[in-house]
Amino acid sequence: MGGINDILNTGRSALLSQQAAISVTARNTANANTVGYHKRDVILTSQVNPRGLVASDARRDTDAYLARKMLTAEGGVGSASAKRPSLTAMEQLFADREGGLGDTLDAFFNALRNLEVSPMNLDLRRNVLTTGETVAQTVSAVAESLTLERRQADQVVDGIVARVNDLTADIASINKQTSNTPAAAEELLDRREVLATELARYVDVSTFVRGDGQMVVLFAGGSVLVDRDRAAQLTSTPDATYGDMRRVDFVGRNGTITDVTSKISTGQLGGAIALRDATITSFIDRLDQFAFDLATEFNTVHRAGFGTDASSGRNFFDPPAGVAQAASTFALVAGLSGNPDQIAAASSAVNAIGGNGNLLALQALEDQRLAASGVRSFVEELADMLGEIGRSVQSNEQAYETASIESEQLILLNASATGVSIDEEMIDLTRYQRGYQAGARLIHTVNTMFDAIMQL
């Protein structure tokens, strides 16, 4: 049983503790919309000596399993969103429209077909040359654009690598600060989690927190990116083995350099690398093969025919040196464009003037299965590429959707555990306000008690 002073002390502790609690509520309320902020819980503990109350606060922690899943989902979002702009641009390149790949190829073969009726008609001959040139130009323009897309995908790598290094350095420095000043650590922990999430958007990482509160960041394949206050570095260097694209190296703490380019599978970096080394490359290769097949097969038949000057053995398209680069160098053979009479329309020297036998053979190439190793016709091959790019875009969109939804769900789950609810805070505010008022009343009462004693 304490004295009056004891009650005064208890009242004082109540006032201070409720005030502290209100201060925590205030902080929660203020940070209701802060990204990465973890709600601080007020912990009121009754105290024996002196009798009364102490308030402390605790940071709500993210579930470790949830944290890991969030990083994976972020990686998926990053990867799909890095591929998105390029894939959309590529979709436009292959889209079926006037002047598109398919349209120009149709026009070319149709021009050949129309020349059959009147093989000496200069306009129709010129039309064959123009449409042929358009096919070559369109194919090479698409190939150029694809190469450009590939280079752009590669240029992103430097920026991402630099950002990754910044982030890992930041995480390492937070690790250091938390071990030095554990008292101020809570804000830093929030910040560290935000940084880790951003990091996951760029490269595949997983994190765990040691018992002493230090975060370890593991990189794709298990190498340690950050441990305590030390961060490893990523570097990017153009490399001939990657077609002059950037090679990404992991520089370990002891200076060992490991090529990790192919190990990065998710995040924006993984997306950019997959885009430039797989997706775009496969389309460039396919277009090269298409251009090579078209030029070679067309030339073979064209060489067998005769121009109006009764000479044969002339190419129509510039013969490609090989499959590589065949699309970007696709062009009419030099000197043909001004000489429509050199189109080998006739199938024999006797019919050189006015014959159309070879035209029938040339236009028949349209429907023959000569592209894609004899599986499809040229027209079908273009249509198939169109479908292929459509499927790529579609699956990337789906991957993006799935990863976004998953990421959103996880963020919600995490927010549900660690976020701020205004209603809750308002209730708490009222609660602590009432507590404070009660404490004040206590002191007032004690004061009255003192007055009563004084007046005795």
Place this chain on the structure above:
Amino acid sequence: MRITQTHLHQLANTSVRNARERLIEAQQVAVSGAKVTKPSDDPALASRARLTRSLLAQSDSHQRNIDFGTLQLDRGEQALAAVSNVLVRAKELALAMATDTINGTQRTLAAGEINELRGAAIDLANTQIGEEYVFSHVNTTSPPVDSVGNFTYDADLHQSVRRAEVGPAAQAEVGASGSHAFAQRAADPSSVDVFAVLGDLVIDLNANDTDAIRASVDQLNTAMDQVIAERSRLGLRSNRLQTASESVQDTKTVYRKLESDLVDADAAEAFSYLNLAETGLQAALAVTARILGPSLLDSL
């Protein structure tokens, strides 16, 4: 479950964004009238639509071949009809001049007329469409017959008529044969050189050779048969093109329908979907306003 501010706002954000996305999609379909506007909308359909368009373009080029071929055949037929008339008139004259009551002066006058008719026949053989000669087997840019009635090409070597594709894997003859109509060919011993027959008649008339004139009537008959035979062949070729044209039209109708089925949106469906999406957005907005609105803040 504990509902936080982040939760509420994220949910509101997502639902309104999704509703807007759906509305934009519905809008695109309704405005463009196409359910597949880019390959990723439906890769398989887009790819098939491309092939269908290619086939449509092919059919268009077949139709152009048929149109131009028909034009050539029609011009050829007109010319051959005119040549037939010329030969009929020549035969009349020859028959008239073969009688013994006609004297040399009259025959010389007739020779003049026949010569004119021969010139007319040569002109008809050199009938052009634009700058192209209808009866050319080979070089359509130079006349098949020169001004004195000699063939400018080897009629034995060039007998076949130009063929062109008029349907998928279907070819048809699209020209008129000057060789078959006008020339004497080794392959056909009964054939005569029409211009030579007329030329001989002129010489015979000038020479006042009644027997030869009488003999030339047979020759003229042969020439007429020859011209009419080619004319009937032209008729057959025209029929063939007519059939091909009908089949091209049918093909095009089929492909158009197919393309439309593949990519075109059903108007009723598109608009009902648009309405649905619109309602969806309004619902999302209304719900969001109701969810985000009330807060304990209003009541304290």
